Structure formats: C-alpha cells, structure tokens
Amino acid sequence: MIEVTGLTKRYGKKTAVDNLTFTVRRGEIVGFLGPNGAGKSTTMNMLTGYIAPTVGTVYINGYNLMDAPEQAKESVGYLPEIPPLYMDMTVNEYLNFVFGIKKCKFPRREHLNEVCEVVRISHVRHRMIRNLSKGYRQRVGLAQALINDPKILILDEPTVGLDPKEIVEIRNLIQKLGQTRTVILSSHVLSEIQSVCERVIIVNEGHLVADALTEDLARSAAANSRYAVRIAAPQDQVVPVLSAIPGMLKVELQGSMEPGTVDVMIEADKDVDIRRALFEECAKRGWYILVITPVGVSLEDIFLKLVDPSSIRPEGEPLTLDQATPEESAKEDDAQ
Amino acid sequence: MISVWKRELIGFFKNSTAYLLLAIYAFLSALFFCLFVMLNNTSYLGNFFGLWLFIVEIIVVSILSMRFFSEEKKNKTDQLIFTSPVSLSAVVMGKFLGGMTVFTACTMINLVYVFIIDLFGTPDAGTNLANFVGTLLLGSCMISIALFVSCLTENSVVAAGGTAAAFLLLMLVDFVASFLRALLPQWLQWLPEILQKLNVFIWYDDFAGGIITLKSVVFYLTFTAIFLFLTVRVLERRRWR
Known part of the structure; x- marks a missing residue:
C-alpha cells in the first residue's frame, strides 16, 4: 500500500529525515513515533506529497508520488498537525470545498452526510x-481527511491539545476507521500508540531506530518477568525466603499498604514461571498471596532506550532490539 | 480549479475584503470622475481611465495579493490544497480567476459613470468599450504579478507591499529607460527599448484612445501567462527546498 525507499530530506546542511525505508501493508495501523524534532511531520509531509524528498521514492497504492502525484494522492486522506481549516467558512462550506478539490465521485449529499455521521459533526454543520471548540475543529479536520473514502489515512498528532474525554473519543474513532483502512498515526504520546497501533515505527533525529509489531517490541525489550506481589506474611522474613526460590533474580521491598501484609516487586528469569514456585513456597509457610500482578515493559521504556543517542542504528546494521519485523512475521504466518 | 475559485470568492466576500475593495474603488473612482470628467464638462472617459485609476487598481490588487498564497501558507491551509489530487496549475488558475472576479466587479462600478454620461450627453461607445477591455487585460497582468509575489512570502503585509512595489517599478521603467538611453552606447540601445516595452501601463495607451490592437492584447495575455507559469514554477520549486 505504501512503499518508502531511502527517503531523505535535507534543509541546507541539516538532514531532517535520513534514509528511511519501510513498507505499510493494506489494513495495518502503524504508529509513527519519535520525540519532537525527530522528523515525523517532515516524513508525513513527504508521504502526502506536500513537500518533495531530497532523495528517495514513495509509492502509494502502486503510484510513484513524484511521477503520478494526482493518482497517488487520490488514495490518501491527510490530517496534518494543525488541521487545515478555513476559519471564515461554515463546516458545510468547507466540506463541500474539500469534496470538490478532491474530485470526489460519490453522490455529494449522501457522502458528506455519511462522513459527518462518522466523526459526529452533523449538528455543527452550519456553524462557522x-x-x-478545538475538539470539534479536530473532528472537522478528520472529516476532510475522510472525504473521497481514502484507503490510506495519515494522521499527524491528532490528539494534541484535546481534553481527556476528546482524546478517548478521537482514539476510538481512529480504531474504528482503522478496521477498513490503512492508518499511519504519528504521535509522541506513547500510550496512544500502544493502545491504537499494532505496529510501531520509531524515528529519532531523522533515523529509523525500530520497526516492529508493538507486542514483539515489548516482548523483546522485557529481559525478565516482573511481578508486583502482596503477601500476608511477616515483613522481616519475606525478602530472604523469596530470594532463595530458584530462578528468582531480585526481590525488592515496596512497603506495606494493608496491615499485616507486605508489598514486594519480584524479578525472575523470563524462562522460569516463578508464580508456581512462589505459590508453593508461600503455601508451605502458611502465607497468603493476596495480589500478584505482572508488570510489563511499557512502550515508554522501549522508546527511551531506543532514542538514546548511543542507540542510533548505523546504516545497514540490524535493529537495536532483536525483534521480528512485520515482513518476517508475515513470512512465518505464510509458512504455517 | 472551480473549487479553488469558489473558495477564493467565499474568502473575499465573507472576510469583507471584497466589500472594502469595492468601497475604496467606488469612492476613488467617483472622485476622479468628478475631477476629470464632470468638472471638465466632457463626455470623454479616456482621461478618467488613466494614471489615477491605475493607482486605485494598484491598491486593489495589492490588497488582493494578501490573501492569495501568503495567507494560505501562514494558516497552513496550503497543506490541504497541495496534498489534494489537483494540479498546481489548476490551483493557480483558480486563485487567478478569484482575483479577476473581484477585479471585474470593481471595474463594473465604472459602468455607472457611462450611464451618467448617457443621461446628460453622448458617450463614445467605442472608447468606453476599449477602456473596459483594456482595464480587464491590465488587471489580469496585475493579478498575475500579485499571485507571483504572494507565493514568495507567507507574510501578507510583505505580499501587499511587494506587489505595490513591483507596480511602481513598472511605472518607473520609462524613466530608467530614458536614463539608460542617454548613458549607453549606440550598440546597446536595444536594452532601454526592451525595458520600455515591459511597462504594462504604456501598452494601455491604445485602449485609452479607443483602439483595441492585437499586439496590445497579445502582450497583456502573454505577460499574464508568463507570470502564472512563474508562479506554478515557484510553488513547485518550494516543495523541493
């Protein structure tokens, strides 16, 4: 659906995006992640044909964006970081203008009604x-991206500046839209990417530092299994007893939240299921396990690890984390 | 192209820009009509469609230039236009037509003076027609220059100032040409000649006299086409920078 090869953008001596290569397949929801100034928006602008790359090619739906820009752009709906809205128009006038400029072939009234229903702006269509509000402007921006029913949606930081309720609503909407479309979602809000996207591309200082399924990324980054445990037991005995369990690497006392109980953070070898041994040891001593919660590695931990300047992947070398790329996963699936 | 043109009209008329321009044009043209036609007890409108009206047109087009590309760039709405499946030349033509529509509406105010002359005297239909055609052709040149200047900056005030400065330079071309003619040797005399031909206002003389000449029409149309082409090229080049 989208094939990016050697994408590079230089502004004078400054290289904003450096040799990005990736493919986004039909139906994927891909998170485009990176700190501020990493080159996310520049990449989005190149993918949508707003700016031209210094070097590299972008194929959208089989069309080269440089050679056949109009055909390529027909498949793309783009919501930039600042929604491109004309403040002097009503929502209706604006959507009609977008309908015309996108050379939409659908029946005008029905299509605009449908788009307004999806983003829930039908009741504000006659307002300037x-x-x-900012939330509704964002929705109108999303509505313009949806006009002409594009197969690819490119959303650049769609929840910036929204209140928590609006953020949840827009995220749910993106998830819903992603069921029938290819979506590239750029953000620096890690929880957003984690909750919405099945695959993550991480860039830093214009370089690609990771490209993997969100799950794989988290799994490969988690060196050991960690659990937060609450046990009804004498506080002074918990640490030495649990530390003696085979496979246990670390036991950290967290304090006591309930009378007569102890909270500990345990870390064990990821190849050992420490929960069984923990249960047996506690049962043997008459201790009760009240809570046991697995503590995963968040995308935030992975992100911070990857965007560390020392972790920038030199050209041609494998990724920092030994994860399977989506292509490899696909091959494995095919083989099965 | 039609969508961009409609959008331009909504922008001009909803922001009161068009009404302001129409008011300025109506006030100043009425003033010049009184000064150059009524006070002279003449039915000849050739003097009215002259230098002073050019200045009003320069003001109108300079204000129009504020809204063409510089404002789009400043408000980031150009991201919508340039990521839509529409060619740059269609965008430029849509904006050109938008500007021409407002300019034509302003020019049509002058019809009132033709009716006034018709009430109290005998208007010279040929001269008036030639002047209307000439004004619209001159307007198309001016708007193409305004579009070109507007795509060079995202500051609306700079766009308006730049457009006005470009027209003043064109007006001064005659002066510079005669200065060069005195300075340059014989074999370089072609240079001031060419320079003088670039003055879009000089080419209006035929229309003012009531004559529509093919060379004047071709000059204005070619001049407009060249600046529209340059605007497309600048927009194209900006994507690569």
Missing part, C-alpha cells in the same frame, strides 16, 4: 469553523 472559527466558533468551534
């Missing part, structure tokens, strides 16, 4: 855009 300048009088709408």
